[in-house]
Amino acid sequence: MQPQNQLRKNHALGLIFGLFALVTAGQVSANGAIGDHVNDLKAHLGQYSEEVNWLVGKYDGVVNTYETKGKKGTDTQQLIDFWEEVDFHSAIETNYVPVYANIWQGIYGVKQAIEAGKPVAEVRAEQDKLNSAFWQALGAVKLAAQFQEKGLLAKVQTTEAEPTTMPATLDDIKHRLDRVVAKYAEKLPEAATSIVHDTYLHRFEGVEGALIEQDAALVEDLEKDFNVTLPQALDGKTSVDEVRKVVESMQVKLDKAKSLLVEAEKNRKDVF
Amino acid sequence: MQRRDFLHNLAAVGAISCLPMSIQRSLAAQAGAVSVDQLPKLEGDITLYLGRGEGGLYENVLEAIRKRNPKLNLQIRRGATAALANSIVAEAKAGVRRADVFWAVDSGAIGLVSDAGLARPLPADLTNQLKPGFQYPEWAPVTGRVRTLPYNTDRLTAEQIPDSVMALADSDFSIGWAPAYASFQSFVTAMRLLEGEKATADWLRGVNERATNYAGELGVVMAVERGEVDLGFANHYYTLRLKSGKPDAKVDLAFTKNDAGCLVNASGILALSEGDLPINFIRYLLTREVQSYLASEAYEIPLVDGVKPPQGLPSLSTISPPKVDLTQLADLRPTLNLMRRVGVL
Numbered sequence: 001m002q003p004q005n006q007l008r009k010n011h012a013l014g015l016i017f018g019l020f021a022l023v024t025a026g027q028v029s030a031n032g033a034i035g036d037h038v039n040d041l042k043a044h045l046g047q048y049s050e051e052v053n054w055l056v057g058k059y060d061g062v063v064n065t066y067e068t069k070g071k072k073g074t075d076t077q078q079l080i081d082f083w084e085e086v087d088f089h090s091a092i093e094t095n096y097v098p099v100y101a102n103i104w105q106g107i108y109g110v111k112q113a114i115e116a117g118k119p120v121a122e123v124r125a126e127q128d129k130l131n132s133a134f135w136q137a138l139g140a141v142k143l144a145a146q147f148q149e150k151g152l153l154a155k156v157q158t159t160e161a162e163p164t165t166m167p168a169t170l171d172d173i174k175h176r177l178d179r180v181v182a183k184y185a186e187k188l189p190e191a192a193t194s195i196v197h198d199t200y201l202h203r204f205e206g207v208e209g210a211l212i213e214q215d216a217a218l219v220e221d222l223e224k225d226f227n228v229t230l231p232q233a234l235d236g237k238t239s240v241d242e243v244r245k246v247v248e249s250m251q252v253k254l255d256k257a258k259s260l261l262v263e264a265e266k267n268r269k270d271v272f
Numbered sequence: 273m274q275r276r277d278f279l280h281n282l283a284a285v286g287a288i289s290c291l292p293m294s295i296q297r298s299l300a301a302q303a304g305a306v307s308v309d310q311l312p313k314l315e316g317d318i319t320l321y322l323g324r325g326e327g328g329l330y331e332n333v334l335e336a337i338r339k340r341n342p343k344l345n346l347q348i349r350r351g352a353t354a355a356l357a358n359s360i361v362a363e364a365k366a367g368v369r370r371a372d373v374f375w376a377v378d379s380g381a382i383g384l385v386s387d388a389g390l391a392r393p394l395p396a397d398l399t400n401q402l403k404p405g406f407q408y409p410e411w412a413p414v415t416g417r418v419r420t421l422p423y424n425t426d427r428l429t430a431e432q433i434p435d436s437v438m439a440l441a442d443s444d445f446s447i448g449w450a451p452a453y454a455s456f457q458s459f460v461t462a463m464r465l466l467e468g469e470k471a472t473a474d475w476l477r478g479v480n481e482r483a484t485n486y487a488g489e490l491g492v493v494m495a496v497e498r499g500e501v502d503l504g505f506a507n508h509y510y511t512l513r514l515k516s517g518k519p520d521a522k523v524d525l526a527f528t529k530n531d532a533g534c535l536v537n538a539s540g541i542l543a544l545s546e547g548d549l550p551i552n553f554i555r556y557l558l559t560r561e562v563q564s565y566l567a568s569e570a571y572e573i574p575l576v577d578g579v580k581p582p583q584g585l586p587s588l589s590t591i592s593p594p595k596v597d598l599t600q601l602a603d604l605r606p607t608l609n610l611m612r613r614v615g616v617l
Contacts (some may be wrong), residue, residue, distance in 0.1 A: 162350040165328040197487075202352065205488050206324060209509060209570075212490065213517040220494055227487045265328075271336035271565045272308055 041091060041145035051086040052138050056131055058082045059110065063127050067120045075166055078110045097178035098138040099133060103239045104185035106130030164233070166207045166265070170258040173203050175252075177247045180230070184243050189236045192243075196234070200226040208260065214260040218253060225250045298433035304401055304577030314341040314487045314556070316549050321360060323353025323376040323539075329570045330375070335393050335557050357381035360544065373553055374543040375414070380458060382411050382540040385598030391542040395551060396562065401558050401576045405595070406538065413538035413598070414557050415572035418591060421526040421533065422496045422511045423503035433526040435504065437533025438467065441478030448492040448504035449483050451616045454506050456489070457539065461595050461607045463532035469610060474485040476614045483616075490514075498521040505533075511573035512584045525585075529592045537601065538575060 041048075059079065065072045067259045077089035083089060083103065163169040168235045183192035204226060212219045225246070233246045314337070322330065338346055346381050349356070353376045360371055361384065385391060391410035399407045406413045421440075422431060434440060450456050464472045483502055486492045492504035493511050499522070508525060514598065515521050527534045541557060543550035556562060563574035571582040581587055611617040 069486075162324070164331045164350070169328070173284070200487060202324065205490070208490050209513045210329075210489075212513050214508075216514060216518040216521070219490070223487075223491050224495065227491065268332070268569060271333050272340055272561050 034197040039148075041095075041148050044091070045142060045145055048091055048138060048141055052134050055082055055088075056136060059127060060116075060132060063110065063120070063123055066114050067124060070104050071114060071117045074114055076114050079107050079111045087245060088137075092137040093182075095144040096137065097175065097182050099137045099140055099177065101182035101185045101240070101244070102133040103130065103137060104182060104187075106133045108185065108187060108240075114184065119168055141256065163203075166210060166261045167258050168263070169203055169207050170254050173199055174251045174254050176203070178252055180234070181240065181244050181247050184234055185240045189234045193211065193231055193234045196226060196231045197232050207257070210261060210264065211257050211263075218257060218260075222257070224254055225253070278536050286347055300542075305574075305579050306401065306547035306555070306558070308340070308556065308559040308561050311559065312381070312552055313343065314434060314549060314552055315343040317345045317347070318372045318549050318553060319349065319355045319370055320553075321371040321374045322348050322350045323374075323378065323381060324350065324358055324526065329566065333557070333562055333565065337553075353378045353381040354384075354414075354584070357384040358609075360385050360390060364390050364405065369544060371420060372549045373541060373543055375539070375541045375557070377539045378454065378458065378601075379411075379538050379540050380411065380461075380602035380604065382542055383602030385544075386410050386542060387602065390544055390608070392544065392546060392550070394543065394554070397462075398551065398555060398558070403575055403577060405593075406575045411540045411599070412554055412558060412573045413540045413541040415563070415566045415570070416538045416588070417455070417507045417509060417577050418585075418588075419455075419533055419535045419537075420506060420508045420511065421503050421528065422493045422498050422506050422523050423526055424496050425522045425524050427499060430524065430526050432462060435527075435529045436465070437528040437531045438471065438475055440533075441475045445482065445502040446500075447479055447483045448486055448495045448501040449479070450486045450489050450492050451611060453485065453489055457604060457607055457611070458537055458601045459505065459532055459535055460611065461601045462535045462594065464607055465545060465600060466532055466594055469606075470505065473610055473614050474552060476616050478613065480483040480614070480616050484520045489591075493523060497521050508573075509582070509586055512571045512582055515584060527586075527591055530594055532594060532596075534591055534593050535596060536588070536591070538598055592604060 004197045027096065046061065061104065062074060062076070062078055092103070106129050110123060110130055113123045113126050176195055180192045180195050180199075183189075183195060203219050206217050208222070229249065230243075233243050295346075303373050320334070322334075334346065334348065338344060349371070351359075356374065357376065360374060362369055374382070374385060382391075393409055394412060398412060399409065406416070421437075423430075423433060428445075434443065460472065460476070463475065467475075481541060484495065486495060486504075489504075490510045491508035492501075492506045493514055495501050496504045497514065497518075501523050503526070511523055511525050514523065541554050543554060560576075560579055563579040566572045567574045567579060567582045571585075573581055573585065573588060608617065
């Protein structure tokens, strides 16, 4: 079993990376501009906690309505609207994209279960998953607030920064792949596919030349993932979990690529 | 002495005169690679707009320049080359100038900026270091890349491949290409300029009948190596790098002659502000050390005399690239329209 502090450390690194990568990608939320509050998370923790409680209550209300009035009496669009209404939305979107994807997956889990007229117990099971994602997200934002306060996180929205080394580029690619899952979970498969193409052309292309000198088979694998496996998975029919599996498998390969390139860089000759 | 030669020499003398006497003598004596040891230290503030390059290797060069010149305050803005070129032009129209130098991976982007009248003339002693055919008055090519035909060595021999790229449209070979890839589009632009719209459209249609599309040109080279296609169109360095990582790779390079199929394109740099600092900064990129580094580490072709080409590539003097003003490759819109019209994009 992995020691608790190691887990915490990994989680924290993920958070730091998550925010850093957002800055480098110059990302703007699909649901509008990201507010300045994301650069002062600590001051807004109370607001975020209130919003999470409000969301949990609102979603419970929708499921209660379904329980009493059935499918026709339930407005499932509210499930999307509630989430888009809160500042917490961009706080988690800028901090920890994997959980952000889980939230969208959870929202659509509830929405689709209701629209399919599933038994209430099944809808409640989806609601539980969604609630877990909210609480996990709140935890992630609290941790990010601590790092932000210590000056360990770069400011969001400074944009225009690009990864300047190959290892940083590979980290950026991993983060962009997290966004692919998030967009797919948000039911935006075309946006997800655009991120894949953009990431391939503007990021992976820049490192694969150096990587192929280290491991040609690994490049071949990733080429196929970028150009065939992942785009095919983003067809709107594949489940979010399946897409996540493809992405996670790519991220493992990208980690291997990173360690190969870090090692190769040690042996690189000096310019002068 | 002809008047033009006289003026040329006069300009060179004038430009050299801003350097210390020992360096003047050294540069005047040699056309070709200069050692970094012969250059003055860089001091002061300079902002570079850097178009996305080959991984982190351009960054390594810049970091080395920084370390060597502790009194240099080098600010870098990075981005896609075309976007930065557009920014420079837009900033100029707005009456501001943020960049002092612009290093672009694509000479087309250089053309966009120089056509807008924003590039400062370079001294002749600097441009004279570059190989013939790569000497431009307002920008300096830094390194080159040549269009090649990577072919599968199990399926073809070099002798079977025509030395005319236009002949490939009538061949029976299965072909891999990446039409959405920027370097491929520059190659089609060169063909359009050299052969005309109709011949290029016919060529695209002909090849398209037997072509398999790939997203990028490394993908093309790997497909050739796997034997999915007989040959492909790609910049030279993908094949060299693949062979470096996989020495028994079943792929080799063929070159056409004197047509767009062996176009040598270049990354390039230009100065946007006046003074010695931007010019001397450019000199650093043309030094023997930087040129050798980019040749050995990024497999790019050095464009100053006296520096060896990357391993596995014939000398530039044995390749017969077409005569094309590289800055003309900036005119991509007609190329994209043409490619869309014939259905390859």
